[in-house]
Amino acid sequence: MSGVLRISSALAWRNLWRNRRRTAIMLAAISVGAWAMIFLTALTQGMVNEMIRDGLSVLPGHVQVHHPDYRDDPSIANLIPVADGELEDRFDAAGFQDWSTRIRVPAVISSERETRGVTLLGIDPARERNFTFVDLETLDGRFLDGTEDRGIVIGRKLADTLETRTGKRVVVMSQDPDNELADRGFRVIGVYRANLPSYEEQFVLIGKRTAQQFLNVDDRVTEAIAIGDDFREVEPVLQEVRALMHGDPVTVNAWWDLDTYLGAMLPMMDGFVLVWVIVIFLALSFGLVNTLVMSVFERVREIGVMLALGMRPSAIRWQIVVESMLLLVFGLVIGNTLSFASTYAIRDGIDVSIVAEGMEMMGASARLVPDLTVDNVVLANVVVLVLGFFASLSPAWRASRYDPIEAITTVQ
Amino acid sequence: MTAVRCVDLSKTYRQGDQEIRALDHVSIDIDAGDFVCLSAPSGGGKTTLLNAIGGLDRPDSGEIYIAGERIDTLSKAELAELRLHRIGFVFQAYNLIPVLTARENVEFVMQVQGVGPAERRRQAEQILEEVGLEGMGERRPAEMSGGQQQRVAVARAIVSKPALVLADEPTANLDSTTSDELIDLFTRLNRHHGTTFIIATHDRRVMGYARRLVKMLDGRIVDDIRQHAA
Numbered sequence: 001m002s003g004v005l006r007i008s009s010a011l012a013w014r015n016l017w018r019n020r021r022r023t024a025i026m027l028a029a030i031s032v033g034a035w036a037m038i039f040l041t042a043l044t045q046g047m048v049n050e051m052i053r054d055g056l057s058v059l060p061g062h063v064q065v066h067h068p069d070y071r072d073d074p075s076i077a078n079l080i081p082v083a084d085g086e087l088e089d090r091f092d093a094a095g096f097q098d099w100s101t102r103i104r105v106p107a108v109i110s111s112e113r114e115t116r117g118v119t120l121l122g123i124d125p126a127r128e129r130n131f132t133f134v135d136l137e138t139l140d141g142r143f144l145d146g147t148e149d150r151g152i153v154i155g156r157k158l159a160d161t162l163e164t165r166t167g168k169r170v171v172v173m174s175q176d177p178d179n180e181l182a183d184r185g186f187r188v189i190g191v192y193r194a195n196l197p198s199y200e201e202q203f204v205l206i207g208k209r210t211a212q213q214f215l216n217v218d219d220r221v222t223e224a225i226a227i228g229d230d231f232r233e234v235e236p237v238l239q240e241v242r243a244l245m246h247g248d249p250v251t252v253n254a255w256w257d258l259d260t261y262l263g264a265m266l267p268m269m270d271g272f273v274l275v276w277v278i279v280i281f282l283a284l285s286f287g288l289v290n291t292l293v294m295s296v297f298e299r300v301r302e303i304g305v306m307l308a309l310g311m312r313p314s315a316i317r318w319q320i321v322v323e324s325m326l327l328l329v330f331g332l333v334i335g336n337t338l339s340f341a342s343t344y345a346i347r348d349g350i351d352v353s354i355v356a357e358g359m360e361m362m363g364a365s366a367r368l369v370p371d372l373t374v375d376n377v378v379l380a381n382v383v384v385l386v387l388g389f390f391a392s393l394s395p396a397w398r399a400s401r402y403d404p405i406e407a408i409t410t411v412q
Numbered sequence: 413m414t415a416v417r418c419v420d421l422s423k424t425y426r427q428g429d430q431e432i433r434a435l436d437h438v439s440i441d442i443d444a445g446d447f448v449c450l451s452a453p454s455g456g457g458k459t460t461l462l463n464a465i466g467g468l469d470r471p472d473s474g475e476i477y478i479a480g481e482r483i484d485t486l487s488k489a490e491l492a493e494l495r496l497h498r499i500g501f502v503f504q505a506y507n508l509i510p511v512l513t514a515r516e517n518v519e520f521v522m523q524v525q526g527v528g529p530a531e532r533r534r535q536a537e538q539i540l541e542e543v544g545l546e547g548m549g550e551r552r553p554a555e556m557s558g559g560q561q562q563r564v565a566v567a568r569a570i571v572s573k574p575a576l577v578l579a580d581e582p583t584a585n586l587d588s589t590t591s592d593e594l595i596d597l598f599t600r601l602n603r604h605h606g607t608t609f610i611i612a613t614h615d616r617r618v619m620g621y622a623r624r625l626v627k628m629l630d631g632r633i634v635d636d637i638r639q640h641a642a
Binding site: 003006302306310311312313404 | 466489523525
């Protein structure tokens with residue numbers, strides 16, 4: 001660094017501590033602003049993640065394979081035209097983090113008192129145990145033992161509606177591929193709880209093989225799913241599943257195609273974070289510019305002396321910009337530390353069950369777990385530094401434009 | 413050799429509806445190594461002339477030469493370079509930078525000039541010793557008396573060995589003893605370094621030390637006297 005930049009930077013540093021109270025207030029404002037940007041973004045990000053994960057847990061998976069007509073008509077007539085055994089072999093060889101094949105069809109369930117429309121899932125419980133929306137720890141009764149289990153697992157809310165419970169019998173009705181009525185009695189072996197109560201009303205689970213027999217579809221399923229490491233990085237999984245199903249008349253979709261509401265969440269969240277960060281910065285920038293203007297105003301004479309002694313206006317501008325950057329960097333360090341500490345303190349989530357209904361309307365659960373992402377932290381810091389740099393240009397420019405004679409004779 | 417040449421300088425200010433003629437066709441030659449006092453009552457034009465010579469102000473008309481180079485046509489950046497390398501300033505109100513120590517204030521000009529840290533420090537300590545402030549280099553201006561601050565300002569003005577030092581009312585805020593010490597310092601530096609001093613003042617003691625006394629009134633030079641310094 002040249003001598004003039006060094007002395008300008010040294011002056012910026014010392015001037016920062018000239019009015020300690022003002023600097024402390026500004027630092028506090030920047031710190032709280034940075035904390036709000038990062039911590040509240042982490043909470044919102046956590047909520048969105050939860051909404052997406054919950055959504056994916058019933059969707060389920062990151063990538064799905066269907067018959068081309070299944071999405072328009074999700075009935076048993078639109079089966080994947082590849083035998084389930086063949087599908088299982090292909091997916092097993094691909095080495096996905098998780099995968100499964102299943103039957104998912106609309107059905108009607110009746111107890112002796114009530115009848116309700118539901119979605120019937122015929123699953124392999126051994127495969128789906130890792131990513132099911134069913135809370136296995138709070139399950140009343142037992143989960144499915146295998147694909148040939150003859151029992152049914154229903155949600156708590158549905159059980160209440162049907163006025164049934166574990167051990168009682170219900171009747172499930174649907175259609176077979178020939179549009180003939182298929183119905184069968186099942187004993188309720190388990191009543192589950194889920195993050196979102198609406199799932200408890202909608203989904204009932206039986207063994208996959210039992211479902212195939214019940215619906216008369218032999219060794220066929222309606223969907224195959226694959227799950228990768230991260231719901232944000234689905235493209236490799238998508239490409240691999242497409243390769244697995246190459247030549248078969250099926251559609252392969254990522255989760256954001258299958259649930260456009262959930263799919264819109266990610267870009268919406270990114271946009272929200274940017275707007276949020278900029279709005280907070282705009283509020284901060286008034287304080288920052290005011291602080292710099294006051295700081296310049298208080299040392300007009302010194303600036304005049306420096307100009308008179310031969311310092312170039314550009315060095316004066318550097319001095320003010322460095323002062324602003326130092327304030328911002330210190331504020332960001334404190335703000336980042338506070339936000340990391342806050343996030344760590346509630347790393348297991350906070351209970352927002354008091355607003356559970358509202359959260360459920362958005363598809364979020366009653367537990368808010370913050371998600372501090374590198375991207376959002378970098379975004380907040382970069383926005384503050386870049387916009388802070390531009391905000392400091394005006395006072396810096398003003399300081400460098402002083403007439404030395406007028407500045408030196410200024411009474412302060 | 414001529415250190416400063418002013419040819420037919422005029423400068424007019426407006427103050428409200430009033431037009432003030434600060435310089436009225438002023439011409440003067442000042443030799444290198446001279447010790448000149450500009451004396452005038454307030455508003456007589458001495459500070460305006462000093463500022464014009466120092467490249468801080470531009471005349472409305474006329475020409476200014478420093479060591480033979482015309483400066484009234486230079487750009488702001490060129491004038492800044494000129495002030496940085498060839499002119500030292502001493503102001504009435506000391507005008508030290510309060511967040512820097514005495515030594516750092518003295519080093520300031522050298523640092524802007526790009527002199528290395530070790531050389532800067534050596535020269536600053538040497539000049540502080542020369543102006544009688546040995547051991548006070550780490551004090552901030554607020555911790556020093558007015559006389560000490562003015563000595564630091566003088567040290568800052570001469571440390572980079574400019575050919576010309578311009579001082580505007582340097583004793584105005586000092587008591588008589590400190591004023592005498594400061595003028596004594598000026599004359600010593602003038603003799604030892606051959607630096608040209610132009611001092612704007614209406615302090616009669618300062619005038620007594622000058623080898624040349626230029627009297628101004630209403631923006632004009634009314635008397636130009638060679639005298640034996642005290």
